[in-house]
Amino acid sequence: MSGRLTVIGLGPGPSRWMTPAAQEALEGATDIFGYRSYVERIPARAGQRVHASDNRVELQRAGAALAAAQAGCRAVLVSGGDPGVFAMAAAVFEAIERGPREWRALDIAVEPGVTAMLAAAARIGAPLGHDFCAISLSDNLKPWSTIEKRLRLACEADFAIALYNPASLARPGGVHRAFEVLRQGKPGSTVIVFARAIGREDERVAVTTLELADPAAADMQTLVLVGSSATKVLPREGGALPWVYTPRSMEPL
């Protein structure tokens, strides 16, 4: 049997946001690798081996999946959301670069998925309807000075901003420091959305302003969306959350 490795994303929550391509890869897998809380979301199938691992062992997990593919297995490595955004696909190629030369000849495919910021944006309207950036606050492999510089420049560029992993275990105070930088770079009226566990049972969404936002509202399941100067709040009737959107047109910066 000729082995292969497919790297997939489960989407941010319900299976209705997982692509048929990812579903197909799961159904054809002999071996499934992933962080424990992701593989637990996958229904068990007879004859499949499941290799659940802890957080923060991305390179080892990627290496194990590559070794399985080399041994002739149909290995699938799962991420939440999209595997290419702050997730496992980069770890796979890093493992290949550091690994045995034969890994470069393996049959590898990455299947795109719905990343968390797109689900959060859709839930509240269209806050990423114009130019935007995505910054992770969690990566303990990235110096704080880099995060701070990127936040400052993202404010100056007037991007809408998606903050991933605002409250990681490795850097629990990061979100507070990030909000300090944002408050220096954007007006207090800037729209802020805390989007927690979107699409799941414990979903929680709050819309506020940079001035009023409490960064402590962001836990490990939260994605924070920060508006550009053009982002608008559109009130709705009957106590519903407002719509938040960034229009397609804008004035010169």
Add this chain to the structure above:
Amino acid sequence: MSGRLTVIGLGPGPSRWMTPAAQEALEGATDIFGYRSYVERIPARAGQRVHASDNRVELQRAGAALAAAQAGCRAVLVSGGDPGVFAMAAAVFEAIERGPREWRALDIAVEPGVTAMLAAAARIGAPLGHDFCAISLSDNLKPWSTIEKRLRLACEADFAIALYNPASLARPGGVHRAFEVLRQGKPGSTVIVFARAIGREDERVAVTTLELADPAAADMQTLVLVGSSATKVLPREGGALPWVYTPRSMEPL
């Protein structure tokens, strides 16, 4: 019958990248609205009305879909990719803001999808594996000075960059001017990926450097990915395209 509007994305190409949620919305629709080349990708269903429109009439198209929902139809408005990224969701909320007050009480849902940059990234590896931004070069509602400023600051922030709509009819020379700005802001060795029609029959992918790239390679079907300083090229055997990825860790900027 109580009307509703669902805004969906078809994904960047094949139906295997369209979410089950989008599929379900299409199956339950009485009326489908969209740009002609998108609605043509949807199989016809008995009893469904299809309202195909030309490009560049986004607000009218959104208004027509909202009016249908108000009239009691189950309207679905389709974009390519994800509806929230340079697509129809923002136009819907803009139309609501300008439209009759009753539209604010309509039952509206946006379903997230796989946006083009995620499919392009997956095809070539994981170039968006670390902080990145998305900038549209096409919007004729956005002044060039804003695009140029954002490109400059994105270079300074050392983001990987996804350039959407590099060669729009409204601004055909934009991609050449954009590359001039990139060449001032990033080293000539920066990785460039031209990802055309990803997932479709006429897919074409090229990996080059900023120094060697010919911006004319980007047509209206192309998404351009620009690496950060950390983005790497991993050669493969046997004439295959190399893998391109941005590792999770990085040095201070």
